[in-house]
Amino acid sequence: MNNHIDNLLFDYNKKESALNDKEISLHIQDCGRCRKLLEDYFNTIDVMRNSPEIPQLSDSECSRMFENIISRAEVRRRKATILPRVIAVAASVIIILTAVFLYKNHNNTLNTGREIESHIIGIFSPDKTDDLEIISDLELFSNLDIIENLETLEELNEVIDDEI
Amino acid sequence: MADLKGKGFDPLKMTDAEIMLRFREGEAAAFRVLYDRFVRRVFSMAYRFSRNYETARDITQEVFLRLYQKKDLYNPEISFNTFFYRLTYNCILNYIRDHRDTLSENEPTPVSFSSSVTPEQTAFANELLKNIEKRLDELPEKQKTAFILNKIEGLSYEETAQVMDTNINTVKSLIHRATISIMEIKDE
Incomplete structure (x- = not known):
């Protein structure tokens, strides 16, 4: 790269602003190379900003996309509201089932205790x-x-x- | 729009940040205003990264969908550009990461110029543009992002740094290197 004003020039995004910079305006008066670079640089940026390489969205396409966004947002919002409720119901069912299971298991344990007691007695008495x-x-x-x-x-x- | 003005909501006199605040406060019409202001810019940015119309459209919709859902995260102390372009940048990065294999197979959309341009001019302009865009595509991802955000989208160095989650000096260096690469192709 050269030792001209490239670094200074590349700080600007608008040609007018660059030309208002005293250092740049003074330099390009005597430097053909930097004068050309200034033109090329801003032309390139301008071309890229309005590049026909980038397809344009039509108004109707924009409207279709907007409707799609709103409907998808609504679906996600519903999911976001329904999901916690489903989780809450599922959690309640699990808690109830667990309680029932523990209660039954506790009774079984008591019954088993009685069976053991009877069994021990059975050892000593025919x-x-x-x-x-x-x-x-x-x-x-x-x-x-x-x-x-x-x-x-x-x-x-x-x-x-x-x-x- | 007349109805909106009647409610004390005149978007033409409002900045992007003010409209975003209205949207955050529940003004649904503000979302449409933001959409109209930014949809084409988001699309062109997404297109520059994907080089595919359908993909760019999908990314654009995802960006606005997230904006709709994450409106409460907007902090007015941070510039709207930073908030919005960070959202856009993250959507693009996520999409590219998730579709890396299929993106490389995408066919770029053909370029069309106005009918007043001669075939020779069209061919020359087409070639020049293709060279510039090709060089942009060949840049490392961070250089490309910094260049697009700063030179094409017009974000300041500070905003670009915040969007990319880095510091200003790094951004300046990335943009400088990107600009040199792109200008070199023009000198060829």
Whole structure:
């Protein structure tokens, strides 16, 4: 590249502004090369700004595009409003299903506990039905407030011992 | 337009930034005004990057669709040019990135001149233009973007730097190198 005013010239986007620059106007008076560069540079920019290489949009095409933009924006807006609602409903359903599942699972756990209890009793007693009745009786007796004296308790124990 | 004036909305007396503010505040008609002001500029910029009419049209629609949806992000403390061209630049970059394979297969739209121009003049002008545009296409992407934004779209160095998310000195350097490359083709 040369040592003329290229750097200074390329700072301008309009010819008039460049010519108002004292340094440029003084320089091109004596420098044919920079005078030509100035003309070429602004012609090139002008040609590029109005280049027929770039197709033009017709008014009808612009209107069609605008309608398309508005309808697409409306579709996206609807999606944007509907989506959070769908997510909220889905989340509620998941929470309810989870709660139901946990509740059922909890009952199953309780039932399993009872089954284990019965199984342990079964190990010690061949007749499970009788054992279970005795256990029930014991529970009942232990909860009775009428057991107030030791004699009654001992009698009860004897009955139990006999039965066992 | 008369109805809009009746509502105290006279776009002819308003800057782009003022219209954008009205749009952000919910004035739907302001969007149409912005569209009419910028649609051809966005299209030509998109065309320079894609060299295909349909693609440039798609990008243009996407730019305005985003403007419609992202209106709340507009900050009046930042120049409207910076906001708008950044949106445009991002749309173009995204599109190019997503369609890199198909873009190279695009056929450029043929050039047509007015009927008053002689075939010789047409051929000469066509050749000159093709050379200039070809040289522009051959520029590295950042040089090309900086040149288009500053020299063709008329953005200041500062606005160009903000759109490209870089500093002014880098932009000046990019534009200088791009200008030298383009001017060299003209000297040939």
